[in-house]
Amino acid sequence: MKRAFLFAHPAAHSLSPRMHNAAFQWIGMDGVYQAVDIEPSCLGKALLRLKEPEVIGANLSLPHKEAVIPFLDEIEPVAKRIGAVNTLMRRDGKLMGTNTDADGFYQSLLEGGYQPQGVALILGAGGAARAAVHALSQAGLTIWIQNRTPSRAEHLLESMQVEGRVFATQEEIPFKEVGLLVNSSSAGLSNPQESPLTVPFPELQAGATVYDMVYKPLYTRLLLEAQEHGYNTVTGIGMLVHQARLAFERWTGQAVPASVMFDAVKDTLQ
Ligand SMILES: NC(=O)c1ccc[n+]([C@@H]2O[C@H](COP(=O)([O-])OP(=O)(O)OC[C@H]3O[C@@H](n4cnc5c(N)ncnc54)[C@H](OP(=O)(O)O)[C@@H]3O)[C@@H](O)[C@H]2O)c1
CATH class of the missing domain: 3.40.50.720 (NAD(P)-binding Rossmann-like Domain)
Known part of the structure; x- marks a missing residue:
């Protein structure tokens, strides 16, 4: 089973698991996305999970988007310019960061x-x-x-x-x-x-x-x-849905319609 994570603090009320788990289902991939509450001092240890072969990537939310940068092997220009990383991928054993928010x-x-x-x-x-x-x-x-x-x-x-x-x-x-x-x-x-x-x-x-x-x-x-x-x-x-869609595509190589992710969260919106 493929795995992906959100590392955030707090993480409990995140809508990301709904969106990404719906996307795994839509492409027919056996995968699970989990939001994990990571204290700032534990980020380095949490990132070690990305070395596990079944882990395809992770998202970062507050307060880790900037703090993660020193841990990365490579950072894409968009994330470098923004100064924040919300998406992590592994490429050839290297930990890469990008930003899909923009x-x-x-x-x-x-x-x-x-x-x-x-x-x-x-x-x-x-x-x-x-x-x-x-x-x-x-x-x-x-x-x-x-x-x-x-x-x-x-x-x-x-x-x-x-x-x-x-x-x-x-x-x-x-x-x-x-x-x-x-x-x-x-x-x-x-x-x-x-x-x-x-x-x-x-x-x-x-x-x-x-x-x-x-x-x-x-x-x-x-x-x-x-x-x-x-x-x-x-x-x-829409920003939340599209940043998730773009991250998911980076991890799996497969495009998922934004509507799949939106439908997974729409009942929570008020
Ligand atoms: N839709 C999405 O997908 C998406 C994605 C990312 C963020 N967001 C939302 O965007 C907002 C900002 O996120 P962030 O990551 O930029 O947070 P951040 O880095 O903590 O920045 C917060 C910003 O809001 C200002 N601020 C906070 N409380 C305020 C208040 N009561 N009145 C006026 N200004 C106030 C701060 O001003 P000071 O500099 O004076 O402290 C700062 O400019 C959050 O509400 C977050 O949920 C949404």
């Missing part, structure tokens, strides 16, 4: 009806924001970023060598130029009252898209307000 984010954005236009405004400056900045700068968009801690946003652009603009506060942002607003901060996570906006919902460019990486709840306050104002909205569940 592609997952961009694919779900396009699927959600986004037409590239105007400036892309990213809220947040953590690992998820780095994935968004990678994808959107690759797509040629102008990047603006605002974070609760502005110095972290400055550092993000500098370390990723992106010529964007950092706003210390949201009051300063010329929102009318924004064609894409992305929440990649944790604001709103498990808190339907909370919004990443510290200003009243602003007027964006006509036809703008608002994307929220937070998918618990599925329709966050930000997305509900964006809908009320007539903007296109995209939930973060």
Whole structure:
């Protein structure tokens, strides 16, 4: 039996086992994906499991996405630029790391009806924001970023060598130029009252898209307000599904429709 893991801390509420186990079933492979709670100090030991012949790969989630880098034999350019690894593979006895979050984010954005236009405004400056900045700068968009801690946003652009603009506060942002607003901060996570906006919902460019990486709840306050104002909205569940789909394809060489993974989690979404 093939095995794959998620190493995270905490790991108990992850949707990844549902998605990957459905994918194993769909391709008819005898395999199992398991989420394992790994304390930060135990990551090195956990990675030894990837040497076992039946193990085909692993995902990493908080707080291991950056901490894993020193343990790797090779890191793909996308993960290097983002500075975070969410997918591990073994190739010729070597441990390789990549990042499928950026592609997952961009694919779900396009699927959600986004037409590239105007400036892309990213809220947040953590690992998820780095994935968004990678994808959107690759797509040629102008990047603006605002974070609760502005110095972290400055550092993000500098370390990723992106010529964007950092706003210390949201009051300063010329929102009318924004064609894409992305929440990649944790604001709103498990808190339907909370919004990443510290200003009243602003007027964006006509036809703008608002994307929220937070998918618990599925329709966050930000997305509900964006809908009320007539903007296109995209939930973060597509990113979760696509990053999983892309990781699974790297491990097995087989493409699984996103719908297979989505169907495996849809009853948990609220
Ligand atoms: N849909 C998906 O597949 C997907 C994938 C990855 C992440 N996510 C979601 O994206 C979010 C960020 O993840 P991450 O990995 O980037 O986490 P992270 O590295 O811990 O970064 C968290 C970011 O959120 C900001 N933040 C936290 N609480 C806030 C609040 N109450 N108000 C304003 N800003 C706040 C932080 O600001 P400071 O710098 O000031 O602390 C930081 O910029 C999480 O909600 C996560 O669930 C979703």
